[in-house]
Amino acid sequence: MSVRPYPLQFKPEMKERIWGGRALERFGLQLPEGSIGEGWMIGDHPNGTTRxxxxxxxxxxxxxxxxxxxxxxxxxxxxxxxxxxxxxxxKLLDCNDDLSVQVHPNDQYGGLPEGELGKTEMWYILDAKPGAKIIYGLKDGVTREHLESAVQEGRIMDCLQEVPVEAGDAFYIPAGTVHALCAGVVVAEIQQNSDTTYRLYDYNRPGLDGKLRELHIEDSLNVIAYEGSGAARMKTDNTAPGSWLTIAESPYFLVQKGVIEGVSQLATSPESFVVLVIAGGSGKLSWSDGELALNAGECFLLPANLGSYELAGSLTVIRSVVP
Structure with missing residues (x-):
């Protein structure tokens, strides 16, 4: 049966996490009980497939x-x-507490589970409490030997770079980048379709089951890019209305931020679908066969064969395609 293309919206898969909270309710999302750290908004993975x-x-x-x-x-x-x-x-992430210090492998790492991908990702900070920060990379000069000793001696935090964050900041996190979101931030995450994470440090805290969560020290030490991964960050709060600012570019995704004040005419291409994350504001999405209301926190998948579409209103939009 043929179906005319239209923008698809999905029921999020909510994930309870030890570091989660209830902040995603601000976007009108229905949360189950518990500490909800992740809303998988668009997913096609054995650990979460959205409908x-x-x-x-x-x-x-x-x-x-x-x-x-x-x-x-x-x-x-x-x-x-x-x-x-x-x-x-x-994903949308609510970091009510610090996440583990972690790193992700690339597609070529031999320790990946069968059928699993590496994980390059990017973050767009939707909200940040005063003084919020993240861990973003190693300090200059830290080698595998330095880091391995620091892990064994319980002083890993001495090797890590802390960065203050504000709403509107964007971070590109290639595989091999040591990182951790910290308490007080809400984040939109665009990533490779992977659920592989290696934990270096988890603050010696129990997980949801009351037991210490598993660490993956050897795998982490193997996949870290000690000479630099190509990570990049930028402020985006000066994005001009009507323009699209590239905030992350990789072999896996091209992510742009757009500020809509009025009407913006756009189109998909035969090469790639388009993902829209509504980062703020409200408005509408129109195409040849209909229109949808847009509100902050909503995510849409526009089929590659949709063609022309229009965004209207007062909106901040994160737009992603496969390059």
Missing amino acids: VINGELAGKGLDEIRQAYGREFFGSRGFSEKNGRFPLLI
């Missing part, structure tokens, strides 16, 4: 849409070459 809540495909999982409509919807570049899945995972 469409609007239009003709309502009730279908992203994996089912992939199987049924393939490159027509996702575009010629819109697949992982390694496992055939949707190539990105889109």
Whole structure:
């Protein structure tokens, strides 16, 4: 059965985390009980597959849409070459407490589970309490030997670089970058479709089950980019209305921030779907067959064959494609 393309919205998969809270309720999201750290907004992964809540495909999982409509919807570049899945995972994160200090492997690392990808990602800071910070990379001159000794001696924090953050900051985090979100930030995350994380340090705190969470010291030491991973950060609060600012660029995603005041005419291409994360404001999304209201915290997947579309209102939008 043929389905005319339209913007897809999904029911988020909510994940309880020891460091989570209730901040995602600010976006009108329905949260289960507990400390909710992650909302998987668009996902096609064994650990979380989102289902469409609007239009003709309502009730279908992203994996089912992939199987049924393939490159027509996702575009010629819109697949992982390694496992055939949707190539990105889109999350909203509520960091009510510090996350573990961690690092992700690249696609070539031999220790990856079968069918799993490496993980390059980017963060856009939606909200940050005064004094909020993140851990972002190693201090200059830290080698594997230095870091291994620091881990054994319980002084790993001496090796890590802390960076203050504010709403509107953007961080590119290639595989191999040591990092940790810290308490007081709400983040939109665009990443490779992977759930592989190696923990270096977790503050000696118990997990949700009351036991210490597993650390992955050897894998972490193996995959860290000691000479630099290519990580980059930028302020984006001066983005001019009507323009699109590139805030992260990798082989896996191109992410831009747009500020809409009025109307913006756009279009998809046959090469890639478009993901829209509404970072702030409200408005509407129109295309040839209809329109949808837009509100902060909502995420939409625009099929590659949608064609022309229009954003209208007063909006801050994070737009992602596969380059």
